[in-house]
Amino acid sequence: MVSGRLLLSVAVLILCGCQGAHSGNVLVFPGEFSHWLNMRVILEKLVERNHxxxxxxCSASPSVNYTKPEGFSFKVYNVPFERHDLESLQEDFLNFWMYEAQNASMLQVGLKIRDVLGRMTALQLNMCDAMFHNEELMHTLRQWKFDAVLSDPMMPCNQMSFFERVHNFVMYMMHSSLFYIHCLVTMDKYYSGIKGRPTTFCEILGKADIWLIRTYWDFEYPRPFLPNFKFVGGLHCKPAKPLSEAMEEFVQSSGDDGIVVFSLGSMIKNLTKERGNTIATALGQIPQKVLWRYSGEKPETLAPNTRVYDWIPQNDLLGHPKTKAFVTHGGTNGLYESIYHGVPMVGIPLFADQPDNISHMKNKGAAVMVDFNKMTSKDLVDGLNSVINDPSYKESMMRLSRIHHDQPMKPLDTAVFWIEFVMRNKGAKHLRVEAHNLSWYQYHCLDVAAALLAIVALVIVVSIKTCIFCFRKCCKKAKARQKTE
Amino acid sequence: MVSGRLLLSVAVLILCGCQGAHSGNVLVFPGEFSHWLNMRVILEKLVERNHxxxxxxCSASPSVNYTKPEGFSFKVYNVPFERHDLESLQEDFLNFWMYEAQNASMLQVGLKIRDVLGRMTALQLNMCDAMFHNEELMHTLRQWKFDAVLSDPMMPCNQMSFFERVHNFVMYMMHSSLFYIHCLVTMDKYYSGIKGRPTTFCEILGKADIWLIRTYWDFEYPRPFLPNFKFVGGLHCKPAKPLSEAMEEFVQSSGDDGIVVFSLGSMIKNLTKERGNTIATALGQIPQKVLWRYSGEKPETLAPNTRVYDWIPQNDLLGHPKTKAFVTHGGTNGLYESIYHGVPMVGIPLFADQPDNISHMKNKGAAVMVDFNKMTSKDLVDGLNSVINDPSYKESMMRLSRIHHDQPMKPLDTAVFWIEFVMRNKGAKHLRVEAHNLSWYQYHCLDVAAALLAIVALVIVVSIKTCIFCFRKCCKKAKARQKTE
Structure with a gap:
């Protein structure tokens, strides 16, 4: 079953041509975590092309290390909170989602989401304040020509039974309403304040010239999209580089059984003892060697076939010929590395867009999904054995991989082309739909329908009134005649 | 104002991967007239790439000369009518549309369209019969791997006042209903007969893997589209080749004033004496030299600055640096040559998609539109003087030209890429939306909405009934108590 995509999760790069001339000055508002990793790939390419x-x-960025020298430069602005505040908020949310949400009531989950959204929004607005009320920064920014902003879209899904469609419809309505209310009470007000006139979050977002979407049709269900959407999923993927000597030796020691790569992403640093042991026990039961990225406490049940690493060269491992399966939380970056190299997956989604991502891969026959909270060691072993031994998973993944590689242009080149297009042409207004300028009732043609209905109603009323009038007149005459007779 | 697009007119190439392996065998069902010219460009490229x-x-094709040797081969099947029958039908329709439709009532136009549509459909079905009931042909076709079919989509338009939107809404509904009824009574029945099970024209069309659309965002208003739509408008355009010596001499004799290129397309062979003279008089009043493609009788008022040609190298003339304006009926091919070379246009649309095409260009500031039936010589002169002397027309056209040339891939390469993609991958099912498999009420979520409304209604009814029941019980008790008291 496919659930509606969560709001917090999927980010896209939005690209705006401001007053810009044909200059190669690029200003970047990056996202955090995996989004930053993605963005960096584009920035490096832009620097390579002499932009x-x-x-x-902001000074409290949890994932952008602005003290390290790069090909591009950083402009840091101070915020009245610390990196630690963002991290603790995130950890709090992650812990709730991973361990408590399963047993919580809908109301509790809703309240928690509201609480986290509220705190997150407060920090965000704090950050915006620190930016907009920083005169020196604003002065500098006015010299620059382009913006790149991160945002979150949503989308409905496909091929569902009637009850799935009901569920989807209700969830979609709920998400839309929640998002709308959230925007209305916080973002819209804030943006109106900054702009000095009534505006909405959506209006600001709608000004984007190009949206670089971090997926492609290997992953997405086919659906209509706008001409300024450019799909660049997997732009960070590269052919595998050789592993370190020690790691290569361990990988080769797996023989014909091959290896399994395991990572729950960069955000999960620790697991409960119980969950850690469940996973370690499962990994000990398969004939493959396992490379597990995990920086928490070493589980007691860790088997000799499993090695734990603080960090792994994930792309290089997934591209290794010995790799049989990838156990992943289902973040977009890891997912695309898996598609790129054609490695079937066992998905243990945790939060945000991850359940939806793994659903997509499961529906396409390239993944097995396991529930993080409820899974036993057996569940994980069964999942691994399925994707490793049932050839259909590998075949499905290879099909997606072929689709991914069989594009007219490489995703990174597409991204760079459209960034440079916006620079060359001072935007891309010819791709922006008129719908952005229509109100909701105009968009749905409700005003037109109402006007037409009103005309029809008027015609009907007038005809009926006329008929009644004539009828009465006839009756009167008839009665009058009767009387005179 | 922008009118809804007519049904008969805009064709796209549809590409289907049938049972095909990675073979380079391409089977083509071409369109006629300008569509064939377009298709030929792609076919030549495919042959060049060793397919x-x-x-x-069909043996009666009015525009495909299958006796002339080409890089590709022809498979001709006989039909029980002559090339002449198709041509006379077309001429009949053209004459009605160009000279009579303006003064005819809506009813007369409707009847004429029904008449022409009916006769056209009869010929089409005749053609289909000749194909499907030709055992030898069917046997040969079953050996081939791919299809290319021509079809007609429709689309709504943008940036309109309220009354334009009402007009658009009504026209759209009317066109949709007419199309639907036409399909229902002829095509659906025919296709169901051929397939041996109930099917619809739309279902058959919906099986297409890739749609190669003969436009791009330089011309189209931005709107949502499906992932298997590939925009290849202008794929036939090329840099200009040198003109013949005589023609170049005539062009150079224009001096700084430059030249005007005039063509109403390959379908218009003759004009009435009166219209011919109106045009010739107008052309005589401008300082430019005029090259007029016209194979009819020479108008008496033809001025020395105007030369009439049976055929002109239109693309080479539009790419000539002396060319100041293009007078055109607004067919897609000429329009794209004009965009490619950045030449502003005076549009004299005649029928089908031409009024809509010229409206697009007019709204984008790159063309003036003149009414063929009502125009005086002065109207045409004014139009020409505007696009030649008001620099905004040239600037707008150059902006469209920049958009056209600033694409990640050339349109012809895009077309070839997706044709070869379908060959390599036995189709492109991953780009086909699930909506094709939904009924209209599922597509609009009407069943879901109805189910939810029914539940709400049920809850309300049950609550009210319960309330009434309780209330009555209370009343009865109260009355009983009163009585006993």
Whole structure:
């Protein structure tokens, strides 16, 4: 079953041509975590193509290391909170989602989401304040020509039974309403304040010239999209580089059984003892060697076939010929590395867009999904054995891989082309739909329908009134005649 | 104002991967007239890339000369009518549309369209019969791997006042209903007969893997589209080749004033004496030299600055640096040559999609529109003077030209890429939306909405009934108590 996509999760790069001339000055508002990793790939390519790139970053950024020298430059602005505040908020949410949400009531989950959204929004607005009320920063920014902003879209899904469609419809309505209310009470007000006139979050977002979407049709269900959507999923994927000597030795020691790569992403640093042991026990039961990225406490049940690493060269491992399966939380970056190299997956989604991502891969026959909270060791072993031994998973993944590689242009080149297009042409207004300028009732033609219905109603009323009038007149005459007779 | 697009007119190439392996055998069902010119460009490119191309053509084709040797081969099947029958039908319709439709009532126009549609459909079905009931042909076709079929989509338009939107809404509904009824009574029945099970024209069309659309965002208003739509408008355009010596001499004799290129397309062979003279008089009043493609009788008022040609190298003339304006009926091919070379236009649309095409260009500031039936010589002169002397027309056209040339891939390469993609991958099912498999009420979520409304209604009814029941019980008790008291 496919659930509606969560709001917090999927980000796209939005690209706006501001007053810009044909200059190569690029200003970047990066996202955090995996989004930053993705963005960096584009920035490096832009620098390689001789553009001057400046990344605007707040002093508390949890994932952008602005002290390290890069090909692009950083412009840091101070915020009245610390990196630690963002991290603890994130950890709090992650812990709730991973361990408590399963047993919580709908109301509790709703309240928690509201609480986290509220705190997150407060920090965000704090960050915006620190930016907009920083005169020196604003002065500098006015010199720059382009923006790149991160945002979250949503989308409905496909091939569902009637009850799935009901569920989808209700969830979609709920998400839309929640998002709308959230925007109305916080973002819209804030943006109106900054702009000095009534505006909405959506209006600001709608000004984007190009949306670089971090997926492609290997992953997405086919659906209509707008001409300024450019799909660049997997732009960070590259052919595998050789592994370190020690790691290669361990990988080769797996023989014909091959290896399994395991990572729950960069955000999960620790697991409960119980979950850690469940996973370790499962990994000990398969004939493959396992490379597990995990920086938490070593589980007691860790078997000799499993090695734990603080960090792994994930792309290089997934591209290794010995790799049989990838156990993943289902973040977009890892997912695309898996598609790129054609490695079937066992998905243990945790939160945000991850359940939806793994659903997509499961429906396409390239993944097995396991529930993080409820899974036993057996569940994980069964999942691994399925994707490794049932050839259909590998075949499905290879099909997606072929689709991914069989594009007219490489995703990174597409991204760079459209960034440079916006620079060359001072935007891309010819791709922006008129719908952005229509109100909701105009968009749905409700005013037109109402006018037409009103005309029809008027005609009917007038005809009936006329008929009644004539009828009465006839009756009167008839009665009058009767009387005179 | 922008009118809804007519049904008869805009064709796209549809590409289907049938049972095909990675073979380079291409089977082509071409369109006629300008569509054939367009298709030929793609076929030549495919032959250049070593594919074997066979064009399936009926013996009465009015525009495909299957006796002339080409890089691709023809498979001709006989039909029980002559080329002349198709041509006379077309001429009949053209004459009605160009000279009579303006003064005819809506009813007369409707009846004429029904008449022409009916006769056209009869010929089409005749053609289909000749194909499907030709055992030898069917046997040969079953050996081939791919299809290319021509079809007609429709689309709504943008940036309109309220009354334009009402007009658009009504026209759209009318066109949709007419199309639907036409399909229902003829095509659906025919296709169901051929397939041996109930099917619809739309279902058959919906099986297409890739749609190669003959436009791009330089011309189209931005709107949502499906992932298997590939925009290849202008794929036939090329840099200009040198003109013949005589023609170049005539062009150079224009001096700084430059030249005007005039063509109403390959379908218009003759004009009435009166219209011919109106045009010739107008052309005589401008300082430019005029090259007029016209194979009819020479108008008496033809001025020395105007030369009439049976045929002109239109693309080479439009790419000539002396060319100031293009007078055109607004067919897609000429329009794209004009965009490619950045030449502003005076549009004299005649029928089908031409009024809509010229409206697009007019709204984008790159053309003036003149009414063929009502125009005086002064109207045409004014139009020409505007696009030649008001620099905004040239600037707008150059902006469209920049958009056209600033694409990640050339349109012809895009077309070839997706044709070869379908060959390599036995189709492109991953780009086909699930909506094709939904009924209209599922597509609009009407069943879901109805189910939810029914539940709500049920809850309300049950609550009210319960309330009434309780209330009555209370009343009865109260009354009983009163009585006993």
């Amino acid at each position: 001057s790139v400046t990344v605007l970053i | 074997s191309v066979t064009v399936l053509i």
